[in-house]
Amino acid sequence: MEGREARRSMATTLEEVLLSIETTSSAHSLSSSTTASKEALELGRVISSLAVPRSVDVSIAANDYYKPRAVKSHNSCTEEDRSSLLRFLAGLSHDGGLAASWRPDVDCCHAWEGVVCDDEGTVTEVSLQSRGLHGSISLSSLAGLTSLTRLNLSHNALSGSLPPELMYSASLVVLDVSFNSLDGVLPPLPMLMTGLKHPLQLQVLNISTNNLHGEIPESIGQLKKLEVIRLSNNNMSGNLPSSLGNCTRLTTIDLKMNSFSGDLGSVDFSSLHNLRALDLLHNDFSGVIPESIYSCNNLTALRLSSNQIHGEISSKIGDLKYLSFLSITENSFSDIAKTLHAFKSSRNLTTLFIGENFWGEVIPQDETIESLESIRHLSIYRCSLIGNIPLWLSKLKNLEVLDLSNNQLTGPMPSWLNSFNNLFYLDVSNNSLTGQIPATLIEIPMLKSDDYKAHRTILFDLPVYVTTLSRQYRAVTSFPALLNLSANSFTSVIPPKIGELKALTHLDFSSNQLQGEIPPSICNLTNLQVLDLSRNYLTGPIPEALNKLNFLSKFNISDNDLEGPIPTGGQMNTFSSSSFAGNPKLCGSMLAPCGSVEVAHTIPTISEDQQCSSKTISAIAFGVFFGIGVLYDQLVLSRYYG
Missing domain, CATH: 3.80.10.10 (Ribonuclease Inhibitor)
Known part of the structure; x- marks a missing residue:
């Protein structure tokens, strides 16, 4: 529980735009700097720069969902909806000044803050994010808004449990109650609703950063139109329900920082052809990576870091031709040589974090590993790898971030370091490197630039966390220009x-x-x-x-x-x-x-x-450098996170 409480305490630091990527999600600290550093290295490039089919664009779609409609009704608010909203207001222990706008003598469709109506005067949207609201969600009031399509109560201090009538509403398309203090479980579909003739409309479900516990109910599979599910930073546990595979429109699954467990093979990912981002960071999943994941042809960001997954990386990962971000740090994977050669067809892969695996293996000494030529951010830290710094690294001309820290590398620093035109972050700390600090190290172009930030225009696909996950980075321009040769x-x-x-x-x-x-x-x-x-x-x-x-x-x-x-x-x-x-x-x-x-x-x-x-x-700086391993992981998912 201590680790989980530590994570929750970090939620407040989140909107850091991810520090990075400018995301509005919150970072959670881990119980130790060691755990934190595991996730630190995860940078990614902007997915929009990839040649990925745009039929389902999560980042754009999600933003559109949250955007309040500017159109106001020409008709007066219905008495039923007006009464429901006033009951909701009355149930708050602190309304953040909302009562000044929600006056009984003023029409709710024309002057009430955060309320949007259709042409018939029916409330269709309520957007009250970051309003300083305190109190319990009033089921009796919100259930009365029978035509509500969008509800955004995120970034407040609301408590209580999530009413099933909201989650399984016949009209609701977007439900965002993230960054609150909700507890209880994710409600199952009520028995009275199991015989519905028409599919539920919910497309975006965001309950991240609350206090939910328990399992994901099997009835989640009834949400056939669901595209985005975010349950990160809660206290949830149990196996993933097989019915999740029925949500075939899913583009984003974000379950990071919970205690989910079991084999990932319980879900048939092969049915999720639209899936673009899968983030399972910091859970307790075990077993091997299921083959069905390699059937998610549109997957661009995959993070399995900090779990108990083992085995080897299948060569089928090369089938994920649009994959740009992969983080598998802090697991028990083996055969680093096979892993590095597995990305033959992954020409879009720019961020690769594989640290805290391959314990005590020999780092491949190949002259070239062609499958990695597109890599910009590479982290192979804390593996106790043996050998010299390999020549194949010199062929990665696009490198911006390189972390080889906490291994058992020997020999001198190579003379080809100045061949990296874009390198601004180099960490080889805690190895057994010898000799002089080479003069070529002082010739790295990006580190000599007076205005190096002007050259770094890439955004990360996921949030990147530093040190104890108290910082997140979304924009490359926010990332430190670092040279760490310590402990050699x-x-x-x-x-x-x-x-x-x-x-x-x-x-x-x-x-x-x-x-x-x-x-x-x-x-x-x-x-x-x-x-x-x-x-x-x-x-x-x-x-x-x-x-x-x-x-x-x-x-x-x-x-x-x-x-x-x-x-x-x-x-x-x-x-x-x-x-x-x-x-x-x-x-x-x-x-x-x-x-x-x-x-x-x-x-x-x-x-x-x-x-x-x-x-x-x-x-x-060791804390910062160490933590940067975690940074990268989250960097890439950050684009999806916020």
Whole structure:
């Protein structure tokens, strides 16, 4: 329960546009940073850029569903509907000022906020999202709106259970009660309604981010027109009902962050030909990936991360020709070589997150893996993979994000890193890499760009979560420009030209064997937010010019051999003593006091650049880097999420 409660606490951070993708959904934190990092890496490109049939466009359709109609009725509101709405208002413990608009002496079709009527004066839409409403949903009132087609009560504080008369209404097309405090179970179809001659009209069902528990009822299969179902971020459990396969119009299934279990084979996915997004992140599903999933020809985003699924990835995954985002992190898959070669026909695949699988295997050393040439975002973290950084990676010319952290990779950093024109995120932390930091690392074009964000116009298909899932990213422009080489065995000095990587926001060289002084050019990294040079053998003074790195929020130069006074004023005053500890020759107000203020000021004045060369420190970026694994996963689904 602790993990689930932790997830729920993150719901408030969600609309982050996904931080990313600008989605209005909320992220949920996990019980540990380890779990969080699992999901962090999941970026995706805009589905609209794919050559996917547009007969069913979820992202567009869903937005249209939520869009209130501007047309108002020329007739007066019916007395029945007016009374129903007033009863709903009276049942709220806090109406968020709605009563000022919903006055009994004013016609509800012409002046009531959030109410739309048809030409006959019948209420057809009620849109009251984000109005600060508190209280229980009044069944007696809403059930009286017999012609209601669209109901949006999302992002409020409504409580109670979901009335079955709403979910199985004969008229309702869109039902969105997400981001509330509803509890109880997803109601089954009442016995009195099982003999309906006409199909139910519901197309969009969004109950995400509430407190629902229990299973999905078998009667869900009665919603034959259902296109979008979102039950994410609840406390639901049990197997998926086989009747879900009867909802053949489904384009989006979002069940992430629940406790669903069992074998996915209980659902015949082969009947879901319109399915474009399937997100089962953070559940307890087991078994293997069912063959029927490979029959979903229009599938563009598939996330199975953080479950208990095992086995090998079938070569049939190549049949999903429109697949652009795949995340299977934190499962028990095996045979990484077969997996990487399985995407021969997946020419649209841009985001691939496969970390925390393939434990202890050897990373393929092929010169080329043709099936991956379209990849932009690749995460193979925390697999304990053995071997050198492989040459086939150099052929992925479109790479923007590469995460190989937490493996057992050995050997030097390759010299071809500067061949990636679009790479802005590189994490090889926690490996056993050796040698010098290559000069070619400083030649990565995107990291040298003064305006690198202008080149990154792609949106993620799903939300990407960072660290403890407290942040989500939807737009690539919101993603950090990161270089993390921490926890390896790199030697020699920090490259003197490090300051040319002007786009960097996160730089972590901690826990290596680096020597010498901090190069003066590091003070040119004016976009830095995180700088961590701790646990090395760096010498010399701390440059005062570091105080001018105005965006620096995390800084760590502990456990080196730095000397002299800690600069005062500016950014240095914002960091605790732990950022400087383990340097016996350092002095200052937060450590051992220097001889006197005068002595500190008699140090020869040198140029600002040289002062900066003294050393720069920065923050513990490991949490950010680690979490980025989770980021990617959600990035791609974010487009569908909001």
